[in-house]
Each structure stands twice: as C-alpha cells, then as structure tokens.
Amino acid sequence: MTSAQPPSTPKSIRPTISTPHRRTNSASHASPIDIKPKSPAARRMSMTSTSQSASLTPQTLAQRIxxxxxxxxxxxxxxxxxxxxxxxxxxxxxxxxxxxxxxxxxxxxxxxxxxxxxxxxxxxxxxxxxxxxxxxxxxxxxxxxxxxxxxxxxxxxxxxxxxxxxxxxxxxxxxxxxxxxLGDRIIALTGGNCAVQLPTGVDLKIARETFPSLFTAGEKSTTTNGRIYVPLPHQYCSGTPLTPSTFPQLFSLIPSHSDIHATSRHESLQALPRPRWHRGFDxxxxxxxxxxxxxxxxxxxxxxxxxxxxxxxxxxxxxxxxxxxxxxxxxxxxxxxxxxxxxxxxxxxxxxxxxxxxxxxxxxxxxxxxxxxxxxxxxxIPPSTPSSLVNPTSPSSRPISGIGGIFDENAARRGGVIDDGVIYENPAESDSSDEAVDKGKDKTD
Structure with missing residues (x-):
C-alpha cells in the first residue's frame, strides 16, 4: 500500500525569495548619521550620545579618591x-x-x-x-x-x-x-579625678583632717616641695562653679577668703585656681x-x-x-x-x-x-554633588548625578557644576549649539 505523494511544483512557477542587499562594512547599531531627528534638541542629544557613552570608562581607585x-x-x-x-x-x-x-x-x-x-x-x-x-x-x-x-x-x-x-x-x-x-564623662568613667590645687598658706594639718585624700603630683611628689591637690566631685570639672556657697569646707581653709573676689580676667586674684581633671582617658x-x-x-x-x-x-x-x-x-x-x-x-x-x-x-x-x-x-545627609565637572572629551569622565544621586543624562551633556553640585544650563549656549547642528545638517543635505 503506497501513501499519497504531494504534487510537485514545477520549478518554473516556484516563488522567488529575494534578500535585500546588506552592507558588509555596516556597524551593528544605528549611526547618528542614518537617523536624523527633527527636533534640534533631539539632534544634539543624538550626536553626543555615542561619544558620551564611549567616554564613560571605569575609574581607578586613585581617580575616585x-x-x-x-x-x-x-x-x-x-x-x-x-x-x-x-x-x-x-x-x-x-x-x-x-x-x-x-x-x-x-x-x-x-x-x-x-x-x-x-x-x-x-x-x-x-x-x-x-x-x-x-x-x-x-x-x-x-x-x-x-x-x-x-x-x-x-x-x-x-x-x-x-x-x-x-x-x-x-x-x-x-x-x-x-x-x-562626652569627653568629661569618658574621663570620669576611666578613673579620672577632678581636683584643685591647694593654695599656699593653708594649714596642712587642718587640711588633712578635712580632706583625708589629699594627693601630690609632679616631679617632687612630697608634701613639702610638691603641689598639693584636693579631690573634688566630678561636676566641678564639668561646669559647676566652685564658690564658697557650693563648697564651703574648702574655702574655710583659706585665710580671709571672704576678702578675695574671684574674677575671670585676673586669675591671680582668684581664691582658688580652676579645677582640672587628673588622669583618666582624655x-x-x-x-x-x-x-x-x-x-x-x-x-x-x-x-x-x-x-x-x-x-x-x-x-x-x-x-x-x-x-x-x-x-x-x-x-x-x-x-x-x-x-x-x-x-x-x-x-x-x-x-x-x-x-x-x-x-x-x-x-x-x-x-x-x-x-x-x-x-x-x-x-x-548624603552628598548630591558629582565628583567633578563633566568633560565629554576626557576618557575618564563620569556622569553627573542630579538631586538624590539620579543620573541626569541630558544635563550631563549640556551642564556644568558650581557650588553645591547644582547643574546649570546656559540657554544661549544651547541655542548656539542647535544652530551649529542645523548648519551641519544643511551642509550634509
């Protein structure tokens, strides 16, 4: 039993399929010369897109820094x-x-x-x-x-x-x-002490009875030749004023302390020097x-x-x-x-x-x-400014970021950067570039 064979089409009446001619040297993408937008702004963008894209080469670490x-x-x-x-x-x-x-x-x-x-x-x-x-x-x-x-x-x-x-x-x-x-708190937490130097003329015996924790500091750490310091609560090194009313037991050791008026401009007339921190991590x-x-x-x-x-x-x-x-x-x-x-x-x-x-x-x-x-x-508050001015002719040019870090391609081709990274455009310069593109088109035509 034989199956039916489809009728053969004569060679003379077979349809001919023709292939359009292709340029052997054409690129794989459209050239700006082949596509001519009608708008001047579109023509300007078209003519600069290829060169701008080619110029965005990866930056090295040194360039970024x-x-x-x-x-x-x-x-x-x-x-x-x-x-x-x-x-x-x-x-x-x-x-x-x-x-x-x-x-x-x-x-x-x-x-x-x-x-x-x-x-x-x-x-x-x-x-x-x-x-x-x-x-x-x-x-x-x-x-x-x-x-x-x-x-x-x-x-x-x-x-x-x-x-x-x-x-x-x-x-x-x-x-x-x-x-x-914060600085004073860290000093206090790391073992620092607030202290003030005891002035001369004070009876050391009464001072030791009033403040058992007197200490000396300096190269000659003796009660005879060294300077003697009185430890104070931490707040006196953090802004609390040291006065006879806030710390009377200390001022009672100073002879005629009521006749001494502290002044910020004449430190020698003060009854006591300024309290300072001792040790700790400063x-x-x-x-x-x-x-x-x-x-x-x-x-x-x-x-x-x-x-x-x-x-x-x-x-x-x-x-x-x-x-x-x-x-x-x-x-x-x-x-x-x-x-x-x-x-x-x-x-x-x-x-x-x-x-x-x-x-x-x-x-x-x-x-x-x-x-x-x-x-x-x-x-x-992240920076919204680009790193540098865009120069389309430079091989290491980078795109301009707009507000929020969004790349504004049009502004990158036309704009510059001043002050806080704001992109500005000069209308006169844009018009002149449009005229230049139009003249070039006329010459091409």
Whole structure:
C-alpha cells in the first residue's frame, strides 16, 4: 500500500525569495548619521550620545579618591596626625595632658608647644565659632538655586542641615544637654579625678583632717616641695562653679577668703585656681574639633574649589544664575578664600597637636571621633554633588548625578557644576549649539 505523494511544483512557477542587499562594512547599531531627528534638541542629544557613552570608562581607585573631597581631606588630616605622632615618639616632644600638674610646668621653648601661641589663643579656642561664621557666610551668599532643584534636601537647606548636625555633635562632646559633655564623662568613667590645687598658706594639718585624700603630683611628689591637690566631685570639672556657697569646707581653709573676689580676667586674684581633671582617658578635644571643622568646611567649599580648579585648567562651566558684582558676590568670593585659609590653619594645628600634646591613644581617638562624626553626617545627609565637572572629551569622565544621586543624562551633556553640585544650563549656549547642528545638517543635505 503506497501513501499519497504531494504534487510537485514545477520549478518554473516556484516563488522567488529575494534578500535585500546588506552592507558588509555596516556597524551593528544605528549611526547618528542614518537617523536624523527633527527636533534640534533631539539632534544634539543624538550626536553626543555615542561619544558620551564611549567616554564613560571605569575609574581607578586613585581617580575616585582625587575626585572625592571628603576622602582627600580625611586622608590629609589622618596623615598630618600620624606624622605628628611619629615625630613626637622619636623626639619625645609630646606633653601628657592627662596629668594635672602639666598646667603649672614652665613654658616650653618651642612656640607652638605653648598654649599661649597666637593660633591657639585666637583661633583654636574659638574654632567652632570661626568655622560657623565662615561656613554660614559662604552658604547664604551663594547664588540662588532654581526652585525645581531646591526641593527636598537640596541646595541651602541641605548645607544648613550639615552645619546643624555638626553643631549638635560639638555640643554633645563639650557640654551635654543633661550635664557633663562626652569627653568629661569618658574621663570620669576611666578613673579620672577632678581636683584643685591647694593654695599656699593653708594649714596642712587642718587640711588633712578635712580632706583625708589629699594627693601630690609632679616631679617632687612630697608634701613639702610638691603641689598639693584636693579631690573634688566630678561636676566641678564639668561646669559647676566652685564658690564658697557650693563648697564651703574648702574655702574655710583659706585665710580671709571672704576678702578675695574671684574674677575671670585676673586669675591671680582668684581664691582658688580652676579645677582640672587628673588622669583618666582624655580624648583630644582639639583633634576632634579641628578634624570635624576641616571636614565640614571642606564639604561646604567643595563646589567653590571645583570652580577654581575648572577655571585654572581652562574648563568652562555654565551658569544659569546671573551673578551681579554687588556686595553678595564679593562676600561669597572672599568668604571662600578666607575659609580656605582657615582650613589650612586647622590642618597646621592638627599637626601641632600631634607633635606637642596628649599621648598617642588620646590623639588617635580624637581623630577617629571627628572622622566618624563627619561620616555619620554624610550618611544622614548624603552628598548630591558629582565628583567633578563633566568633560565629554576626557576618557575618564563620569556622569553627573542630579538631586538624590539620579543620573541626569541630558544635563550631563549640556551642564556644568558650581557650588553645591547644582547643574546649570546656559540657554544661549544651547541655542548656539542647535544652530551649529542645523548648519551641519544643511551642509550634509
């Protein structure tokens, strides 16, 4: 039994299937020349998309560090502190400030080893005041940010929040809201004692009967030649005033104490010197505060530094804000210059702290605490600025991030970055680029 065979189609009437001609040298993707968008803006984007995508090559670790001001500043202050500690260990220049008698030692020969040096008296003792003044001046004199970019935590609100968080951290360390600051609490928890030097002329027999725990400190730790100290409750080293009404048993030992009026400007007329901590783990307040000041000021000045860098390298940045040459622009310019100089002073004093004051663990703890505080602020208010100006011709260019870290491709092709990383576009420049594209199209046609 045979199965039915389908009828065969004659070769003459079979349909012919033709294949369109393909270019052997054509690329696997459409070229901007083959596709000509109608809109000028679309043509501009089309002509730059291929070159922009090709320029986004992976960055090396060194490039990322150079383009991140916070990492660079953290590396700078850490290097200065480590170099200062190393020098102090080799040359034995550091003074152990946890010992109470270091306040009565004679002045050291090195100028920056004295607490009376001009940088310490004028700047470091009021470090957060100087930092706050210049930071806020630079902030509120900055150009107005467009409303569509100023939403959420962008612009001035974001930068003001950074300063507020840093101020809270400074207050927590120096004077806690519910008593002593964090530094004083750590000293007390690690075995430190609050004490005051007993003035001369006091009857030692009566003093020992009143305070059985008198102690001496210094090279000559004897009751005859050494200085005698009276231990006090911890609150007298944390802001509670020491007066005849708050601690009468001590003032009763001082002859004619009622005739001595304490004054903050004439320490020699005070009935008793200022109470101070003895022993315990004393975190370097200078290391903490100066590190935090450098990191906060550096973040506020990052846009200005990038603008200066682009100007020096010849890179053109675009601005949509018309900045007049009035007082506000002058204040903004000079506040950036002075604040940059202040960052240099803080860095120098970090080095001097590493060389001349505290023991190594206390200096390192202050450095780590300052860097950790800055890192926490960066987490709570993450930077919305890109690392650098976009240069489409550079092989290591990176995309520009918008508010919240979202990549804005259009702004990356047309915009520049100034101040707080805000992307601006110059309409005149966009129009001129449109005309250039149109002329090129006409010539091609």
């Amino acid at each position: 150079v383009e991140n001001e916070q990492l660079m500043l953290a590396g700078l202050v850490s290097s200065l502190m480590l170099c200062g500690i190393l020098y102090s260990l080799i040359q034995s220049t550091s003074l152990d400030t946890s010992e109470i008698h270091h306040h009565t030692l004679p002045h050291r020969a090195e100028y920056f080893a004295r607490k009376s040096n001009v940088f310490n008296v004028i700047f470091v003792k009021r470090a957060w005041g100087w930092t706050s003044i210049l930071y806020l001046l630079h902030l509120f004199s900055s150009p107005t940010i467009p409303s569509q970019i100023h939403t959420g935590l962008g612009g001035r609100a974001r930068r003001l929040g950074i300063w507020m968080l840093a101020t809270i951290a400074w207050l927590v360390f120096t004077s806690w809201f519910f008593g002593a600051g 975190i370097s307040g200078h290391a903490f505060l100066l590190t935090l000041s450098v990191m906060v000021l550096g973040r506020g000045l990052a846009g200005t530094w990038r603008s200066w860098s682009s100007t020096a390298s010849g890179t053109k940045s675009r601005t949509v804000v018309k900045r007049d040459d009035g007082y506000l622009a002058l204040i903004h310019r000079w506040s950036g210059i002075v604040a940059t100089g202040l960052v240099g002073i803080w860095c120098w004093m970090i080095l001097m702290t590493g060389i001349y004051f505290h023991n190594p663990p206390e200096k390192l703890s202050g450095l780590v605490l300052g860097l950790s505080t800055a890192y926490l602020i960066n987490i709570l």
